[in-house]
Amino acid sequence: ALDYAKQSGVKISFDPNIRYKLWQNLPQARSILMQVAQATQIIFPSIEEAEFLLNGTYSPEKICDNFHQLGCQTVVLKLGIDGCLISHQGNMIRIAGFKSPRVIDSVGAGDGFAAGFLAGVLQNKSWAECGAFANGVGALATTVSSDSQGYPTLIQLLEFIGKVAAVER
Numbered sequence: 358a359l360d361y362a363k364q365s366g367v368k369i370s371f372d373p374n375i376r377y378k379l380w381q382n383l384p385q386a387r388s389i390l391m392q393v394a395q396a397t398q399i400i401f402p403s404i405e406e407a408e409f410l411l412n413g414t415y416s417p418e419k420i421c422d423n424f425h426q427l428g429c430q431t432v433v434l435k436l437g438i439d440g441c442l443i444s445h446q447g448n449m450i451r452i453a454g455f456k457s458p459r460v461i462d463s464v465g466a467g468d469g470f471a472a473g474f475l476a477g478v479l480q481n482k483s484w485a486e487c488g489a490f491a492n493g494v495g496a497l498a499t500t501v502s503s504d505s506q507g508y509p510t511l512i513q514l515l516e517f518i519g520k521v522a523a524v525e526r
Contacts, residue, residue, distance in 0.1 A: 359396040370399040372471045373406045387412065395427045399478075401471045403435040417442045421449065433474055433491065435467065440492050443484045452488030455496040455518060465504040470495035472508070493518040 362369055371393055380386035391410055394400055402410065407420040415423065421432040421444035434442040440454035473494030477487030493514050501507040515521040 369397045371397040372401040399431040400429045454492045457496040457499045460499045462502040466495045466498040469498035
């Protein structure tokens, strides 16, 4: 499927979202996940996932360099509450995170992060705006105890990240 998508000019993004308990053989998991990583244009690893995939401990900048060497055009390194580091064609930008109004559960934060970033990409936003969208959705996802119930509407996201004034409801 990845080869077909790539041959068809489809841009592929990949959030490793590694669940160690689901893999019986971690070296095999690394091998399979790295094959997927090599086929993607945008990858969304956390520091921990990147260190597992790259089989070592690296600085955020070195992690980005390693994924670029594998063929990933854009690396969006998730830094948790510290935000993210975006690396694209030799340019790196660090985007600060947002403080969650209340942390209930982190389930869904990583998926929301990727969704927020890709929503920005689809709207032709700058990398900085894509990172702010990602960080905002990720932070808001932690405010509820479910996978996706905390995901905001566009207006709610723009209010949260300070791009529009709060609207009276």
